[in-house]
Amino acid sequence: MMLAPSAEQQNIAESVADFLSSEVPMTTVRRLWNEERSVDDKTWRRSVEMGWFALSVPEEAGGVGLGLGEEVMLFREVGRFATPGPFRATALAAYLASRTGNTEVLAAILSGEQRVGLKVGDQALDAHPGDLLLELDDEHPRIYEIDTCTPLVPTDPGVRLARASVGKVVVEAAGVALLSRARVLAAAELLGVIEATRDMSASYAQVRRQFDKPIGSHQAVKHRCADMAVGAYAVTAQVFAAAVSVSEAHPDAAFHAAAAHVLASARARRATADNVQNHGGIGYTWEQDAHVYLKRALTLELSCGSRQAGYDALIAPERHEFR
Template identity: 55%
Template sequence: MNLAPSPDQTEIAASTAGFLAKELPISRVRELAADPRSAVIDEETWSRCADLGWLALSLPEEQGGVGLGLPEEVMLFRELGRGLAPGPFRSSVLGARVAALAGETSLAEEIASGNRRVGMDLGGVAIDARPGDLLLRVEENGGTLSVVVDAEPTPGVDPCTRFSRVTTTGTVVQIEGPALMDRARVLAAAELLGIIEAICDMSAAYAQTRTQFGKAIGSFQAVKHRCADMAIASYATVGQVFQAALLVEAGAPDAAFHASSAYVLAVNGARTSAADNIQNHGGIGYTWEHDAHLYLKRAFLLERLLGPQRNSYRAILAPERHEF
């Protein structure tokens, strides 16, 4: 199995990174997040992202999609995580797939074109949901879409994500089977991988320029070991995420095991790396003005995005035997 990205997949990542750096740098994300009652991504930018095909990469062409697959979506979400991109990307991508699998082609096209956003139900609270939007609920054995009637803002851990308590209508679309949860875990793992890589670069750069006692702090054992641990977390996660993407896309019998393994590995790596990144930056790393805390908070959100972690561990422990 070749886990190396193809030139086309690499181009997806490069174009995504370039767009985010120009149109949605973290300074702009902070501006959008400053008003807690507004959307964290404006309509014009959201439409441009949809026009680039970000919401439709894996949808079949006959349903308004690009006709690619989960590995290409992984390349996209890796960059979205690295750039702390705001907005309901993951829920809209998954929501379009729910609609497509249910045979609701017009709804899938509406979501993929950016004309209909999809928020996500976390159980008692929703993220990135507005009145009139759809709301996605991902479960271990399927998923549903409903319509948001009312959304009352509520505080949340991630300032770049909108949290609310919502009222919805009945189920509009429903599908069954574990494939949706597997896909959701892989996409969340890809975002977390991007976070690990971003904060590894951030810590390494700071360790080379910040001096203490006449030496760069990267020469001190405690600091360089933390940076090395971040790099190892990145290297360990990237292979598992890419393998899981290929197996989930192929509908392999052990897809759930690999998707859950990628998610757990990415969650643990991002949580530890984000905390170590703040430690490496010392006093400045704890300030609101520094970006380190934004990565930590996004990692906390993604850790709780798909329900209790014990569910992922159950999927890992479920098979009696694995074939490699």
């Protein structure tokens, strides 16, 4: 990826969007809230067939042989459709397994046999007994076997939250910048959330009328929509720059990855709240989809650790070399 997506990368995004819009629309997302797993087996199998988890795995290891830029385009659409499921953690785990040469774990992930939850502090996202669990330690990322899970009540109904007890470590690595990669992909999902809420607000502002005028003609609403659009542009630039930096292992890659996640989190927090406000009274209702994106933004913000950890990564370097 350069600072703008290539035609091939745009094609990946379009194919993902076509699939999610037809196979995992919001009606399906809401139905899955009541299921044991956050994503059904059919959707999982289709994602495996489309190579979602193999994008950054070398061809000689059974992957597609592309990279982080392509994964950014994928997860931007996952965020745009508020798609539930441990897709990002599983893609990161596949990349880690390929880097360590663990062919057994890699094969289980690429075949769809294993799903991978994400360890965040003392909690686990989308973890299930018998699955795997990824820990994003900055120095030594690990993948564990999951023994048991004690369910907790999540803020985001599209995520299964639990306290997980783990078994043996099946993959462990040193010198793999997995946390930076995770921050870039979480930022890409957040970008999709921002763009989705921007479009929801802009569309509603054109059809909802007050005082015989579309509400989009009123200064307060139009300014919020404009701020959402500006935020989307800013986050897009930083996410793409971070993807290039991490892919090419630039000296300041950790800084750019943290910057992408911090900026995307802040802008998504504001955009999702403004989207609720733009929809007025219906924006607060369970039936309206505004709350789905607000809750997803909060989950994604904390999926790479605490907010302070992101700020610490921004102020850690004494000197930055921008290329």
